Every structure is written in C-alpha cells, then in structure tokens.
Amino acid sequence: MVPAPAPSDDGPSPEVVLEALDDEDCRTILQHTAEPMTATDLIDACDISQSTVYRKLDRLCAASLVREQDRINPNGGRVTLYERDFEDVTISMESDDTFAVTIDRPPRNAGERLADIWSKMGDEL
Template identity: 65%
Template sequence: MVRDPAPSEESPSLQTVLEALDDADCRAILRETTEPMTANELSDTCDIPTSTLYRKLELLSEAALVRERVAINPGGGRTTRYVRDFDDVTISMDDGEFDVAVERPARGADERLADIWSKMGDEL
C-alpha cells in the first residue's frame, strides 16, 4: 500500500522530489495520472510490471506528487485510484541553498471528505 503523501502545507524534501522526477517510470506515471487511474490501468498504460509500479507509486507518494483516492464499492471492498497531486513543482536557490515548492490543485469539499473517509478506512 502506498503511504499518504506529505500534508499539503508541507513540501517534500528536494532530494525526494528529484529522485522521483529523475525516474523514467515515475515520469510516465505522472503523465498518465491527470485523471485517477487504478494500479492495473497504470501498469497497462505505462507498460510497467505491477510489482515495479507499486515501488514507483511509493516513490511518487513520498515526494507528494501523487495521492491515493479510495472508493468503497457498494458490493464490498475498495478500489484505489492514483492521481497526480500537483500543478507545479519549483526548484529555487536562495543564499546558496536549494529549495523545492510543490503547488497543489484546489480541492473541493467532496475531495476533502473522500480523503477523510479514506483515512478512516485505513484505521479500521
């Protein structure tokens, strides 16, 4: 299972973001996740083996570049979809130190509620 990304008000470390963006498979996943996709859909679309895909999703999650959307199925079980979770990534240098800032898309009330529901489901 992919871990929750860093909270929206926190930026991930520069090293973590650079590692994710330096990976060709991660970049392919980011290109495809403008709309939520399941791991199987991403595996097929990006031509990445499922076991590798989950490692790449973990890397992207640690960099707070993708997030999980979990939906409860009416017949039971859950479906997890992954979606790109940034509008812009900026790397800057100030006083000789590099910094990274991740600009996030605005989330509607329904998405915030879905995030809360997903976290509650993880606790059960």
C-alpha cells in the same frame, strides 16, 4: 542509496522530489494520472510490471506528486485510485544556501477534501 535529509516542514525534501522526477517510470505514471486510475489500469496503460508500478507509486506518493484515494467498491471492499497531485513544482535556493521545494496543487472542492479525510481514516483502521 543515502536517505534524504528530513524536510524543514511537512512537505517532501527536494531530493525526494527530484529522484521521483528523474525516474522514467515515475514520469510515465505522472503522464497517465491526470485522471484517477487504479494500479491495474496503470500497469496496462504504462506497460510497467505490477511490482514496479507499486514501487513507483510509493515513490511518487512520498514525493507528494501523486494522491492516493480509497473509494468504496460497490461489489464490496475498497479500491485505491491514484491521481497526479500538482500543477507546478519549483525547486529554489534559500537564503541559507539550502534547496527548497514548492508544490503547487490544484484546488480541491469540499467532496474531494472529504474523500481525502475518509481515505486517511481507512488507513488508520
């Protein structure tokens, strides 16, 4: 596969988004992630193998279609939850004849924004 060109901003390239949406397993995962789910829950709900679920979640996260959140597990350690992170995806043609992608996201409250920051900090450790 040819790598997608770098996007002009911090968002994913149209190619990355379209490849994720064109994938049947990715679409199945998106249908089940209206509410946060663990990868284990997704394996059961989607009837997809463990290695495939993790590959598809990586693809969906790279396309900014799924949000990964780490939560502290009361029994120790962290648990990672995945949730669909868009309300609408628009692919458009720019004035310079290039494609652009716009991803409309649901509003986040202060607690969700703080959880996102905490999750990203955990990745740095």
